[in-house]
Amino acid sequence: MIVLKLGGSVITEKDERETVDLDSLARLAGVLGQADVDDLVIVHGAGSFGHYYADEHGVSTTDGTRDARAVREIHDSMTRLNKAVLDYLDDAGVPGVPVRPFSAARRDDGLEFYANQVETMLAEGFTPVLHGDVVADAGAGATILSGDEVVTALAAQLDADRVGLCSTVPGVLDDDGDVIPAVDAYDDVAAVLGGSEDTDVTGGMAGKVRELLALDAPASVFGPDDLADFLRGEDAGTTVRG
Amino acid sequence: MIVLKLGGSVITEKDERETVDLDSLARLAGVLGQADVDDLVIVHGAGSFGHYYADEHGVSTTDGTRDARAVREIHDSMTRLNKAVLDYLDDAGVPGVPVRPFSAARRDDGLEFYANQVETMLAEGFTPVLHGDVVADAGAGATILSGDEVVTALAAQLDADRVGLCSTVPGVLDDDGDVIPAVDAYDDVAAVLGGSEDTDVTGGMAGKVRELLALDAPASVFGPDDLADFLRGEDAGTTVRG
Numbered sequence: 001m002i003v004l005k006l007g008g009s010v011i012t013e014k015d016e017r018e019t020v021d022l023d024s025l026a027r028l029a030g031v032l033g034q035a036d037v038d039d040l041v042i043v044h045g046a047g048s049f050g051h052y053y054a055d056e057h058g059v060s061t062t063d064g065t066r067d068a069r070a071v072r073e074i075h076d077s078m079t080r081l082n083k084a085v086l087d088y089l090d091d092a093g094v095p096g097v098p099v100r101p102f103s104a105a106r107r108d109d110g111l112e113f114y115a116n117q118v119e120t121m122l123a124e125g126f127t128p129v130l131h132g133d134v135v136a137d138a139g140a141g142a143t144i145l146s147g148d149e150v151v152t153a154l155a156a157q158l159d160a161d162r163v164g165l166c167s168t169v170p171g172v173l174d175d176d177g178d179v180i181p182a183v184d185a186y187d188d189v190a191a192v193l194g195g196s197e198d199t200d201v202t203g204g205m206a207g208k209v210r211e212l213l214a215l216d217a218p219a220s221v222f223g224p225d226d227l228a229d230f231l232r233g234e235d236a237g238t239t240v241r242g
Numbered sequence: 243m244i245v246l247k248l249g250g251s252v253i254t255e256k257d258e259r260e261t262v263d264l265d266s267l268a269r270l271a272g273v274l275g276q277a278d279v280d281d282l283v284i285v286h287g288a289g290s291f292g293h294y295y296a297d298e299h300g301v302s303t304t305d306g307t308r309d310a311r312a313v314r315e316i317h318d319s320m321t322r323l324n325k326a327v328l329d330y331l332d333d334a335g336v337p338g339v340p341v342r343p344f345s346a347a348r349r350d351d352g353l354e355f356y357a358n359q360v361e362t363m364l365a366e367g368f369t370p371v372l373h374g375d376v377v378a379d380a381g382a383g384a385t386i387l388s389g390d391e392v393v394t395a396l397a398a399q400l401d402a403d404r405v406g407l408c409s410t411v412p413g414v415l416d417d418d419g420d421v422i423p424a425v426d427a428y429d430d431v432a433a434v435l436g437g438s439e440d441t442d443v444t445g446g447m448a449g450k451v452r453e454l455l456a457l458d459a460p461a462s463v464f465g466p467d468d469l470a471d472f473l474r475g476e477d478a479g480t481t482v483r484g
Contacts, residue, residue: 066367068337072328075340079321086314095310097384098317103345106362114356120348122379125308142339174439 001039001122002231003160003217005151008045008132008165009226011085014025017052018077021082026091028166028224033092035231038120043155045147046132049081050074061149064140069104071142074134075102081129089129097126101133101145105153108138111145113153118223122158130154152211155219161217164230165208170223171237174204183240186210213242244473245362245402245459247393249409250287250374252466254325259294260327262401268333269390270408270469271320275334280456281364283396284327287389288455290323291323296386303391306382311386313471316376317344324373331371339368343375344385353387355395365399369409381408394453405461407474412465413479414447422460425482428452451484455484 008206013019032040039161046054054060065071073127081091082098089096099121105113108190132147148165155163171179174192186209193206220230222237222240230236248270255261274282288296296302299312299424324340331338339364347355363370373388390407397405415423416434425431428451435448447463455462463471464479472478 008276011322049412057406068339068368069332071339071368074334076325090311091315095308097310098311098342098345100340100342100345103342103359104356106359108358112358114359116350117345117348117356120350123380124383126310126313126378136359136368138362138365138368139425142368159246171417197375199423215299238334 001158001160002037002162002164003041003043003151003158004164005166006042006044006085008047008049008051008147009149009168010048011044011164012047014048015017017048020079020081024224025085025088027086028187028227029092029094031227031231033087035228037231041118041122041128041130041158041176043130043150043154044081044085044146046081047087049077050132053077054074059134059142059144061144061146064137065091066141071134078131078133082129086129087240089127095126096129096241097121099128099130101150101152101163102135105145106136106138107143111135111149111153113150113157115154115157117128118154119158135169137186144225148211152215155215155217160217162216163212163215164236165212165219165221166224166227167221168223171221171224172209183209183213183232183238184242209240215242243283243400243402244408245283245285245397245400246332246395246405247389247408248284248286248327249407250289250291250293250389251410252408254289256325258289260288260322261290262323263337265408266466267327267330267340270466271330271334271336273469273473274331274336277470279473282365283360283370283372283393283400285372285389285396288323291319293376294332295319301376301384301386303386303388306379306385308383313376317342318373319469320330320373320452325344326370328447330372331369337368338371339363342368343378343392344373347387348378348380349385353391353395355392357398357399360396365421390450390453394457395447397457397459402459404455405459406478407454407456407461407463408466409463410461412468413463414451422480423477425451425455425480426484450480453479454482457484
């Protein structure tokens, strides 16, 4: 079973509010439609959808809101992006169905994520498509649940064989801009990882690598050009193995 | 804590596809906005939204589909109705947030419903608004999960104090069309309960009464005129106590 994250910056125009990158999404959906993967779970990021509203309302993974209208603005924005992703997957022959993390999780001394429905969807031949979202947070109202958190929760609970993060960059880069083929410990890359430059309430590559190192499954960080390789089980981008 | 069902026939024009009964919904939302209830969970039915698509694709609570497009058509239709309900609640000052059962449940030798997120939403001051939906069903693809099933699952798992079913009829009626004030066993009403006359894949009053009798919490079946009384804790329509 593979958990694949499609980064928000890959499927949206990050600088234009609520704008899908149609060419990129169509291309990725086409690759997914051609792939021969039995059990695939897709998680997509927020890009220019959820982030804008999260910023507007001052909501992050730690700063919450008790304003139901703010919660709905962020969540509904992600519902619109999710629908676009599902429509393109449908065009490409992928039997995607939506799973909304706000309906399936809460934070209360850590993240609690209900994943049994995803397991049954996979067994019945569907491709569950999740996303970064808001989440009810005990003591804080509702906070942001990043797509990366959803990926790690699903990978751990569903005992994923492999995890893929398809981002705009071709992998974890060294100081010369070359892809580092493998990362086995955070110290390997601490010197080269900075923060994300775009608006991103959920952290950049440093956080991603830390979370991937904590997984049992090997994870690959790669760019859109390497998605087909990844789905075939070949090396793609940087392989992170904790 | 109260679990309140707003019947699909109360909030939609049941004979006109995807048509909200705006007057009725606005009126119910207004009553909810004026009510003094600490912890309220709302579940709404499908009416002229989900049912049409369920019928079109031959999907019921027992007959499933493995067609992702059919699943999405039914689910997306309910998402549109849910948005209308939330918008009207918002206008009335009720802090509603959406919870989609398809994301929170599965059938596998019975219904498994994740309700902890609802508990945290309530504790944080939100009013979770759920609905009848599709649900991943082991061995059957996806089947229909009725709003009534969602009500009984939530009432049992969240240990509800009271359950209310607001329907188009003022209660369970006897042969003269008068409201039966109390039902303590199915035999009390077996002679007078027939099937629902409208398109309804999820059963009529007979099924509702059977499910309510199985609950620990007392349940009231009443019409829109009695919603305010019910919310104040007064007798409303028929009280079902198993």
